[in-house]
Amino acid sequence: MIRLTGIERTFVVGEEQVHALRGATLEIGQGEYLSIMGPSGSGKSTLLNVIGLLDRPSAGIYELDQRDVTGLSDDELARMRREKIGFVFQFFHLVPRLSAAQNIELPMVLAGIDPTGRKPRLNRLLAEYGLEDRAGHRPDQLSGGQCQRVAIARAMAMNPSVILADEPTGNLDRHTGREVMAVLERVHHNGGTVVLVTHDPEIGSRAHRRLRMIDGAVVSDEKS
Amino acid sequence: MRLNDVLSFAWQVMRGYRGRTLLILLAMGIGVAAVVAVTALGEGARRYVANQFGSLGTNLVIVLPGRSETAGAMPGVLVGKTPRDLTLEDALALRRSHAIRRFAPLIIGAGDVRVGARRRETPVLGSTAELLEIRRMEMAQGYFLPEGDPRQSLPVSVVGSKVASELFGARQALGEWLRIGDRRFRIIGVLAKQGESLGFNTDEIVIVPLAAAQALFNTEALFRVLVEAKSREQIPYAKEDVEEIIRLRHEGERDVTVITQDAVLATFDRILRALTLAVGGIAAISLAVAGILIMNVMLIAVTQRRREIGLLKALGATGRQIRLAFFTEAVLLAIGGAAVGLIVGQLGRNLALQLYPTIPFQAPWWALVAAPATAVITAVLFTVLPARRAAKLDPVQALSRR
Ligand SMILES: Nc1ncnc2c1ncn2[C@@H]1O[C@H](COP(=O)(O)OP(=O)(O)O)[C@@H](O)[C@H]1O
Numbered sequence: 001m002i003r004l005t006g007i008e009r010t011f012v013v014g015e016e017q018v019h020a021l022r023g024a025t026l027e028i029g030q031g032e033y034l035s036i037m038g039p040s041g042s043g044k045s046t047l048l049n050v051i052g053l054l055d056r057p058s059a060g061i062y063e064l065d066q067r068d069v070t071g072l073s074d075d076e077l078a079r080m081r082r083e084k085i086g087f088v089f090q091f092f093h094l095v096p097r098l099s100a101a102q103n104i105e106l107p108m109v110l111a112g113i114d115p116t117g118r119k120p121r122l123n124r125l126l127a128e129y130g131l132e133d134r135a136g137h138r139p140d141q142l143s144g145g146q147c148q149r150v151a152i153a154r155a156m157a158m159n160p161s162v163i164l165a166d167e168p169t170g171n172l173d174r175h176t177g178r179e180v181m182a183v184l185e186r187v188h189h190n191g192g193t194v195v196l197v198t199h200d201p202e203i204g205s206r207a208h209r210r211l212r213m214i215d216g217a218v219v220s221d222e223k224s
Numbered sequence: 225m226r227l228n229d230v231l232s233f234a235w236q237v238m239r240g241y242r243g244r245t246l247l248i249l250l251a252m253g254i255g256v257a258a259v260v261a262v263t264a265l266g267e268g269a270r271r272y273v274a275n276q277f278g279s280l281g282t283n284l285v286i287v288l289p290g291r292s293e294t295a296g297a298m299p300g301v302l303v304g305k306t307p308r309d310l311t312l313e314d315a316l317a318l319r320r321s322h323a324i325r326r327f328a329p330l331i332i333g334a335g336d337v338r339v340g341a342r343r344r345e346t347p348v349l350g351s352t353a354e355l356l357e358i359r360r361m362e363m364a365q366g367y368f369l370p371e372g373d374p375r376q377s378l379p380v381s382v383v384g385s386k387v388a389s390e391l392f393g394a395r396q397a398l399g400e401w402l403r404i405g406d407r408r409f410r411i412i413g414v415l416a417k418q419g420e421s422l423g424f425n426t427d428e429i430v431i432v433p434l435a436a437a438q439a440l441f442n443t444e445a446l447f448r449v450l451v452e453a454k455s456r457e458q459i460p461y462a463k464e465d466v467e468e469i470i471r472l473r474h475e476g477e478r479d480v481t482v483i484t485q486d487a488v489l490a491t492f493d494r495i496l497r498a499l500t501l502a503v504g505g506i507a508a509i510s511l512a513v514a515g516i517l518i519m520n521v522m523l524i525a526v527t528q529r530r531r532e533i534g535l536l537k538a539l540g541a542t543g544r545q546i547r548l549a550f551f552t553e554a555v556l557l558a559i560g561g562a563a564v565g566l567i568v569g570q571l572g573r574n575l576a577l578q579l580y581p582t583i584p585f586q587a588p589w590w591a592l593v594a595a596p597a598t599a600v601i602t603a604v605l606f607t608v609l610p611a612r613r614a615a616k617l618d619p620v621q622a623l624s625r626r
């Protein structure tokens with residue numbers, strides 16, 4: 001489903017070149033539950049952004065669902081992101097003036113789905129992520145765990161091929177973090193593909209496949 | 225993205241940033257209100273002048289003795305001839321023109337008017353029965369000068385309302401006698417109050433038959449001849465006829481000046497219209513200022529809402545959708561501001577109307593269309609840059625804490 005071959009990503013900072021990814025090669029299949037660990041600055045986020053079509057590799061080939069996406073235009077990438085990718089961020093990134101329900105609806109609104117089509121999906125998502133009684137609340141009226149549940153529901157709104165979560169528990173206490181992980185694991189149990197970046201070995205080790213990155217390269221790839 | 229969703233998204237942004245929204249509405253509103261108010265003033269002044277001329281009489285052509293603009297260069301003056309007087313015979317000759325409906329010769333002088341012991345210095349007008357119609361005057365009591373041969377001097381007079389009340393107080397003036405110099409005139413009519421029009425107050429005059437005035441002031445020379453053309457279209461022909469008829473009578477000399485009311489009015493009209501346009505244009509600059517304000521506010525919004533824009537991109541928004549969101553917001557703000565401005569402008573106009581009821585303040589239609597249109601267009605133009613900047617934002621950077 002996802003195949004990366006020799007992916008490079010180089011940033012130019014002033015006179016210097018920073019190699020965030022050095023020839024990353026990786027294949028992720030449908031329904032996998034994969035964690036990426038590694039020291040800070042090792043390129044985990046950059047890899048996730050490349051997979052999520054938010055960032056373009058400087059070199060290498062990326063195939064998503066058998067399609068080479070390296071040459072696509074910005075608008076084509078945006079449309080693929082809309083259909084196939086669901087992001088979950090460390091800092092939730094909810095729109096502060098919108099209610100929980102409106103935040104969850106946002107991808108469907110951007111995709112141009114009409115309100116009658118959105119309504120049943122929204123209700124199903126609210127029920128599935130236990131947010132029915134929080135639907136009308138704005139983010140500042142929600143706890144961290146609730147915010148992240150809203151973010152996960154939003155990521156799932158378009159039934160994406162893959163959920164990409166960059167340190168989703170990094171901003172939560174241990175207990176809430178476990179709750180959020182349980183939600184993500186349920187996505188996996190229902191057949192979803194989950195790629196998770198984390199600092200926490202306890203959380204990372206729960207994944208069925210564990211990647212280690214150092215200096216922009218994948219150094220180990222364990223399955224269990 | 226559906227239109228409804230685009231609109232409601234913009235609406236939520238406007239509600240979310242209330243202070244900012246109010247600021248822009250205010251700036252836009254002031255700009256539009258200024259244009260509406262200023263053009264209403266200008267247009268009001270223009271109509272006021274037009275009405276004043278209109279009340280003088282319609283299709284008016286005024287004949288005065290002497291060739292004002294070329295008098296200095298006339299060969300007649302060089303050889304020492306004084307310009308010829310305009311006489312009653314000249315006026316009567318105008319009957320030959322088919323373009324002229326009626327005319328009234330006019331003599332004017334200051335008269336020492338007395339009733340018993342009361343006396344008053346008053347302008348005395350000598351004219352004919354036609355003057356009533358030409359000047360659109362109305363009678364409060366009695367009759368105007370009788371029709372008949374203008375060479376005949378009847379001892380009758382018509383007085384303005386103020387003259388009547390000053391000379392007679394509460395007493396009835398109609399039918400009484402008054403004395404001008406050493407002649408006596410019976411009052412056969414009192415003019416209705418009309419007030420001043422273009423510096424001439426009919427409430428303060430005494431009108432006597434032309435021949436009587438000629439005798440009073442001991443002159444044959446007319447002050448003016450007021451001519452009414454048969455219609456608006458006939459005014460140029462009437463003018464031509466007057467010039468030709470009098471030139472023939474004056475041995476080929478063009479020694480009268482003929483003014484048409486249209487020409488004077490057209491000049492005023494042009495000046496006032498140009499003035500309205502110019503001042504309206506200056507007011508429109510405040511709209512441009514509002515546009516620059518919108519641009520700055522939007523640029524700030526791009527920075528403020530970096531993360532939100534990054535998020536929208538991560539959720540699959542295209543550059544076009546981001547731009548559309550910004551333009552929609554700008555256009556809604558402009559329309560809202562224009563609506564506020566139109567309402568405030570109209571309120572201002574109503575206030576001006578209460579303060580100066582005689583001046584017909586009314587913003588011209590082009591200003592009512594141009595002001596909101598300018599507001600929307602400036603808003604769109606000044607949003608191009610911020611919208612483009614937002615659409616080009618790199619989502620990874622926008623979402624990072626850096
Ligand atoms: N936009 C950027 N500009 C310059 N350098 C960057 C940028 N993004 C990431 N980097 C650099 O690339 C490397 C990898 O970063 P990142 O993928 O964020 O690491 P991680 O998520 O593993 O902590 C780091 O050295 C970082 O400083």
Ligand SMILES: [Mg+2]
Nearest residue numbers: 044045046166
């Ligand atoms: Mg990171």
